[in-house]
Amino acid sequence: MADQLIRATAAEGGIRAVGVITTRLTEEARQRHNLSYVATAALGRTMSASLLLASNMKRAGSRVNIRIKGNGPLEGILVDAGLDGTVRGYVDNPAIELPPNGKGKLDVGGAVGRDGYLYVVRDVGYGYPYSSTVELVSGEIGDDVTHYLVSSEQTPSALVLGVFVGAEGVTASGGILIQVLPKAARDEALIQTxxxxxxxxxxxxPLLQAGKTLPEMFEQLLGDMGLAILPETQLLRFDCGCSFNRVLGALKMLGEAELQDMIEKDDGAEATCHFCGQVYQASSDELAQLIVDLRAES
Structure with missing residues (x-):
């Protein structure tokens, strides 16, 4: 099944629902960063959550950044997702592995840590980005993002995230976000249901592995509440905007002395993109040209 996002409403517009399947893009991230099992689950959950948050933005080009810094051995997670369905991300310690938790599942909470912060930045493409910080609740990602939605955006929300990764790689990944909008927020019976x-x-x-589609999952949750599934299906993909020209621009900012030192000591330079793991090589001739450009600009 292709990575995708669908939207739905229920309760006469009082409920908003969004679902994502992110199996392929999570597997691509696992391969790009050589992630351990638990690091794959942590990054996959965060990428799904970021795409779900970005889906509710309105302006083309809008993006959401989620940064998680806990006291666990994973150290941190950074994900960038767009309204256009693109996402990229990485973890600070991709090789960390932990024994299963008490439920026999990957111990994402132990890897992230239960003490720390979740930072969310919403960039709508103009003005100052909106940013918010909340304390971690469990380090399991889903609980923490839900806490952010309730405390910072004051929107009653239910979030389910999951990643299944085995010896053959990622075979299931995605999530569902259900939010009660202001017109239905006072209906306590609805929220409790x-x-x-x-x-x-x-x-x-488990639902995805059993062959359930996103519309079928929505039907299970909201089918008797006036469910209306929007017809558009948005495709999702792992995508990074890094390029060799951007790397050269970053190297140029180091200045002439540093560039000359790279030429003499290393006969060039190597740079790796944190988001996608792409490695770029700049030759001594290319560094020398940067020096020429700097002198011409001075």
């Missing part, structure tokens, strides 16, 4: 149904789910990845 949604909470109980989400809690009763067996998890996202």
């Amino acid at each position: 949604l909470e109980s149904r989400v809690a009763a789910l067996s998890g996202f990845t």
Whole structure:
């Protein structure tokens, strides 16, 4: 099944629902960064969450950044996702591995750490980006993003995230976000019903592995609440805007003395993009040209 995002409404527009399948892009991230099992799960959950948050933005070019810094051995996660369905990200310690948690599942909370912060930056393409910081609740990603939505955006929300990774790689990844909008926010019975149904789910990845589609999952949760699934299906992909020209621009900012030192000591320069793992090589001749450009500009 292709990586995709679909949207739906229910309760006469009082409920907004978004679902994503991110299996392929999570597997691409795993391969690019040589991630461990638990690092794959942590990054995959965060990429799914970022895409879900970005989906509610309105202006073309809008993006969401999620940065998670906990006290666990994973150290940190950074993900950048766009309204256009593109996402990229990395973890600070991709090789860390931990034993399963008490439920026999990948211990994402232990890897991230339960003490720390989640930072969210929303960039709508003009003015100053909106940023917010909340304390981590569990380090399991889903709980922490839900806490952000309730405390910072004051929107009652239910979020289910999942990544299944085995010896053959990522075979299931994605999530569902359900939000109660202001017109229905005072309906406590509605909110309690949604909470109980989400809690009763067996998890996202078991449903996906059982062959359930996103519309079928929405039907299970919202089918008796006037569910309306929007017709557009948006394709999602791992995408990074890095390029060799951008690398040269960054090297140029180091200045003539540093560039000359690279030429003499290393006969060139090597740079690796943190987001996608792409390695770029700049020859001594290319560094020398940067020096020529700097002198011409001075």
